[in-house]
Amino acid sequence: MRRHNPILATCASFVIALATIASLAQQPLDRTKIPPPGPGPVLHVPVWTKTQLSNGATLIVSERHSLPLISFTITFVGGSNQFEPVDKRGIAAMTSSMLTEGTAAKTGDQISDALQLLGTNVNASVGGEEGAIGFVSTSTNFEPTLSILSDMMLNSTFPAEALDRLRGRTLVNLTQAKDQPTVVGAQVFAKVLYGAAHPYGQRATETSIKAITRDDIVAFQKVYYQPGRAIITIVGDTTAAKAKAAVEKGLAGWTKAGDKPAFNYPQLPELQPAKIYLVDKPGAAQSVFNIGLPGPPRNTPDYFALQVMNTILGGQFQSRLNANLREQKGYSYGVNSGFGYGRGPGAFRAGGSIFSAKTNAALIEFMKELKGIGGDRPITDEELQTAKDKLIQGLPARFASVAAISNSITTLALQGLPDDYYQNYAKNVSAITKDDLVRVAKKYIDLSHLAIVIVGDRSAVEAPLKATNIAPITILDLDGNPVSGGGSSSINK
């Protein structure tokens, strides 16, 4: 199944021809034979143009005329980690939501009705290291929708009553999040890994949401939505010239300002010896696992080796973790692992939801696999080949829709990757060896410093976890703070 071998591909079509003849001759079908693949399809990476606008924004246009659709996105380099004051965490998301609440020309209701009549919706959001505002529309409705987006981004009036309403809704969402064991697990994991002083360990809280004023929002909008850090990506049924003209007209009022932020993160807190952090959720039917530690940024030279390694460890259904904990042991509906990447030290994380009564047994298996990938359980030729095939042959799916193409192209600009990244992808993945995999597994999955965060029913799981002797246990509350008297047990490894 090495579909990149042209000789084998020829053989494959020959076998198909033979099979057809055989069936014509009414011979019984041998169903045990796996039909070989046909010749591999040629990868067509979409082409795009990239120009610098006079206001400092980058404009990327990729044509695709198969359907009358256009995807339009403005992506901003830098996000809440670069632009939010620590005591006003949540202001970026709040500001982007406030863009729908009315402009000098239109009320929030009028904006909503106008977009609904155009059959689309403008979505604005800000994540940790990037923000975006955009839409997908029919090609007919592209320009009128762009004009509404422009009005929202540049002329919002931020009514005070709308801020109060949004704040109220956000507070309800924060309360509801505490009931979600998976959300609690992710939040506590981030806090344990990065601490409160690092942006990766911070998030919006009740206190920070309550501290945000209308003036803060007005100021944030001015500082953040600037063309100097913007990548405008247009994909679909248009041309580079038409798209550029539409942008120059639609965003005419967006004048030169701003630049790309530096991604200077503070020093990480000192790595702690491996420890179990148990968050009590009385009566929980499952224990939610997050195991890991801070990892490398996206631009690490080890990226391709890490991708292949993680595919084998926990990046697919047939990965070692899922095959063991779900398929063989039946402890879970599914477990996985991955790297967070980004511009800073995104986390390596392995985890999933585990049947409460198997919490201890599952931890033993997680540790076995994490150790195994570092050399204890040698990687087979088949594992290596399947992981590479999966990654390389999965490329076309990244270009399957206008929104997917937009995302795949924008990522390159955002992460500072070369324009021929996808053309060289297969070569880079193919070059990875088993030695590379063992080296990166050992380097980035440091067993002696893993944080093991488990959200579950303490009364049911603490004693069995202790008995595994894997690491000492600290009890944390739902916000990730130590519970007094909760440092139940210290164990020698």
Added chain:
Amino acid sequence: MNNKRSALSLVALLLTLCTLQPAFGQKAAPSSIKIPYETYKLPNGLTVLMSVDKTTPTVAVNVWYHVGSKNETAGRTGFAHLFEHVMFTGSGHVPYGTHDKLTEGVGGDNNGSTTNDRTNYYENIPSNYLESALWMEADRMGFLLDTLDFAKLNAQRDIVKNERRQSYDNQPYGRVSEIFSAAMYPKGHPYSWPVIGSMTDLSAASEEDVKAFFRLYYAPNNATIAIVGDFDPGQAKEWVKKYFADLPQGQKVERPNVTLAKLGVSKRLVYEDRVQVPRLYIQWPTVGMKNEDDTPLSVMGSIISGSRTARLTKALVYDSQIASQVFAFQVDNEDVGEFQVVVVPRPGHSLTELENAVDQVIAKFVSEGPTAEELQRAKAGLELGFLRGLESNLGKANQLLDGAVFHGDPGFFSTDYQQTLAVTAADVKRVAAKYLGGNRIVLSVVPKGKKDEASKSTESETVSLLLTGAKGDN
């Protein structure tokens, strides 16, 4: 990849869909509303659908079996969904693991899903792997039982129990859909149990029970296969013939005779959950997807919730601000349907207050019906929604299959589109009065120990459910 092999939580799915803005349009159907396809039947009864689209060098293979949880019998529930799992564990000539290797392992993916009405299995693959996908689908249709033994069944039962813990028991508000199924339909009614079934039934099922279910419902005459994407139809037809034609036809499948829910009286229920924020759910019995009232009911959903100026959203979330979120939507199954309203309160506002506010908005809507502009807005997104669906091979396959399996016409998407465009204000007003004026079930989900937070708590009956083996039972 983690949520593989599920697609059970209908309510969660619908909530997502609702937040994504429902899609309906106003102009006459544009020429882009089309999926070219061809269809034929093999002598053994297998229906085949093909649609070529060379935009991306990938292909989707999607098999729908016309069997869902409603085909099960009381005391033996959960089989259709259990098979969704078993079908990935290898068959007569396809060893365990091959399925993932030849899909995910070559850059594609696979999954299955189960509803009350049907089960589906699909592969998205690079186009040069079409033949092996057909080989695998044929093998599990024809030879699954060759390798199905007690150990394999048990292993999948355990995984299903974990799925239930993850998707229902450990999920705030995760038990709502099964509470409604049991309250809305009489005991023994095909829609009265949850799709995932009872874990007690699953534990009690014998190997023979399970095998008999498979023999009846997973035969070619109860299946429809769609192939959509970049492939050569002539070649694909040869492969379909090669792998499927000699699979034996099964017994004729009798469709269950399903009656619509008849709620003789309205019910008020309260359920205590491990949540901090209570929620109000109101559900009315309506009709299924084949009934002419289904389309106006769906349009009504997007007029009263979804956008900022939709009736309930405007009144509860924006004007009085007593709610942080509100959703309203028609759920249409093959034979039955329900219209549901979900409200999340803002602090300081009781569920009773919310229920009264919902009633006021609905009473006004029932008496006056929608305005012409409301109707126009509700339909305006239809074209875009449809076009975006065309970007995915799997999405197109599902459109064709839905039409073929439930409406006897693979091109039904186009009829559906026209029917939605044709909905009038009078239609919506009529269905609003007919269904929202009738008996209903009001369910309050409240924090543990706070039954008094239920809407009209003194009139509400407590629902108590057993937890599926938080301890033991694995």
